[in-house]
Amino acid sequence: MGLLSKKDTKLITDPLADNNPITIQVLGICSALAITAELKASLVMGIAVLFVLGVGNVVISLLRNLIPSKIRIIVQLIVVASLVIIVDQVLKAFAFELSKTLSVFIGLIITNCIIMGRFEAFALGNGPWKSFLDGIGNALGYAVILIIVGFFRELLGSGTLFGIPVLGDPIEKTGVYSIGYENNGFMLMPPMALIIVGLIIWVQRSRNKDLIED
Amino acid sequence: MIEHLELFFKSIFIDNMVFAVFLGMCSYLAVSKKVATAVGLGAAVIFVLAITVPLNWLLDQYLLQPGALKWLGAEYADYDLGFLSFIMFIATIATMVQLVEIVVEKFSPSLYNSLGIFLPLIAVNCAILGGSLFMQSREIESFGLALNYGISSGIGWFLAILAIAAIREKIRYSAVPAPLRGLGITFIITGLMGIGFLSFGGMLTGGDEEAEPTTEPTAKVEKFEVKEENKLAENTKSID
Numbered sequence: 001m002g003l004l005s006k007k008d009t010k011l012i013t014d015p016l017a018d019n020n021p022i023t024i025q026v027l028g029i030c031s032a033l034a035i036t037a038e039l040k041a042s043l044v045m046g047i048a049v050l051f052v053l054g055v056g057n058v059v060i061s062l063l064r065n066l067i068p069s070k071i072r073i074i075v076q077l078i079v080v081a082s083l084v085i086i087v088d089q090v091l092k093a094f095a096f097e098l099s100k101t102l103s104v105f106i107g108l109i110i111t112n113c114i115i116m117g118r119f120e121a122f123a124l125g126n127g128p129w130k131s132f133l134d135g136i137g138n139a140l141g142y143a144v145i146l147i148i149v150g151f152f153r154e155l156l157g158s159g160t161l162f163g164i165p166v167l168g169d170p171i172e173k174t175g176v177y178s179i180g181y182e183n184n185g186f187m188l189m190p191p192m193a194l195i196i197v198g199l200i201i202w203v204q205r206s207r208n209k210d211l212i213e214d
Numbered sequence: 215m216i217e218h219l220e221l222f223f224k225s226i227f228i229d230n231m232v233f234a235v236f237l238g239m240c241s242y243l244a245v246s247k248k249v250a251t252a253v254g255l256g257a258a259v260i261f262v263l264a265i266t267v268p269l270n271w272l273l274d275q276y277l278l279q280p281g282a283l284k285w286l287g288a289e290y291a292d293y294d295l296g297f298l299s300f301i302m303f304i305a306t307i308a309t310m311v312q313l314v315e316i317v318v319e320k321f322s323p324s325l326y327n328s329l330g331i332f333l334p335l336i337a338v339n340c341a342i343l344g345g346s347l348f349m350q351s352r353e354i355e356s357f358g359l360a361l362n363y364g365i366s367s368g369i370g371w372f373l374a375i376l377a378i379a380a381i382r383e384k385i386r387y388s389a390v391p392a393p394l395r396g397l398g399i400t401f402i403i404t405g406l407m408g409i410g411f412l413s414f415g416g417m418l419t420g421g422d423e424e425a426e427p428t429t430e431p432t433a434k435v436e437k438f439e440v441k442e443e444n445k446l447a448e449n450t451k452s453i454d
Binding site: 023026027028029033034073074077078081082084085088089104107108110111112113116189190191192193194195197198199201202204205206209 | 344348
């Protein structure tokens with residue numbers, strides 16, 4: 001990659017796996033899990049966070065020498081809240097159905113710990129370009145987990161992906177349903193998202209022993 | 215009176231902040247290693263929710279809703295400032311948290327010492343903003359109900375963090391597979407507790423056909439089941 005130095009590439013790839021915001025840093029779980037029953041909602045949520053975190057990191061990084069440290073939390077909240085309002089209005093204008101499904105969870109991006117966490121830990125101490133890459137990397141790491149969880153929940157729960165049936169028709173008994181397969185409606189319940197994330201953590205930590213807690 | 219009781223139990227058990235909508239998970243996972251600290255944070259959350267939800271209810275009612283500005287004069291009746299609600303709510307929460315911190319420090323140093331370190335943390339706790347946003351989207355009718363909603367959803371969160379902290383204190387003596395230790399097992403336990411809490415779902419709607427749908431996620435599931443039933447019905451019809 002000519003555009004990015006090795007260090008810059010690391011900023012993007014690190015949060016995807018070994019420093020993932022959800023499974024390792026334990027940030028941003030709040031608004032993530034409730035909306036992963038469908039793949040489409042997970043994808044849109046991922047894109048929304050990508051936008052907010054990418055732009056927000058740049059703004060905070062540009063302002064970092066101007067913000068008095070005592071009121072920085074409020075300044076950060078105002079920046080995020082303005083960006084989230086943009087996302088919310090765009091969604092309401094172009095994807096109204098989806099914005100109904102996501103309901104309050106778009107608003108909850110404001111208090112998503114990933115965003116405040118990255119502002120505090122990175123954007124306040126680094127230049128705009130680096131902060132931008134860091135924001136993109138972390139948002140992608142977040143989106144990856146969301147998409148994995150959304151994929152399994154939608155596939156096993158309703159037998160569809162992006163709303164398109166992929167396993168055959170459960171009523172007509174075609175596809176895998178012809179050999180007695182049934183949809184697991186339980187996957188659509190909110191607690192299953194937690195269990196799937198728990199299993200992802202399990203897989204990740206058995207592959208990389210350094211991450212194991214004692 | 216009955217609606218107060220209904221909202222109270224519904225917000226604690228059925229629409230539990232942690233188990234039904236996953237709000238405040240960050241601090242829930244980070245501060246649940248010891249029961250004593252969990253109690254401190256839980257109490258602070260109840261406290262702040264009880265203040266911010268009614269306050270934001272007033273803001274919503276008299277500033278933000280479509281037509282809410284009527285009290286200013288007839289020419290303002292068409293304004294809809296709804297798009298400002300995120301920024302207003304979060305600003306209210308951040309300032310209230312700061313204010314509460316100052317007041318508590320002045321008048322009750324002992325309470326400040328037990329809550330103190332958690333209060334600033336709370337401004338960015340999703341459960342607090344979530345409380346206000348759910349209050350708005352569920353269109354809670356009166357100031358009293360909003361106060362009730364704030365307190366009871368705070369109690370629900372308190373119960374959840376207390377339970378997980380107690381379990382995590384005990385689980386240290388169990389042989390959990392190494393990669394699952396710490397975070398992984400906490401996630402899975404929370405999931406199982408969530409499944410347990412699902413069983414409260416029948417508490418208010420049992421036998422009542424016209425009961426309103428509860429949380430969004432369960433509502434989605436209900437819709438899904440209804441769709442299935444409709445399909446089944448159509449199917450049997452076509453067989454007939």
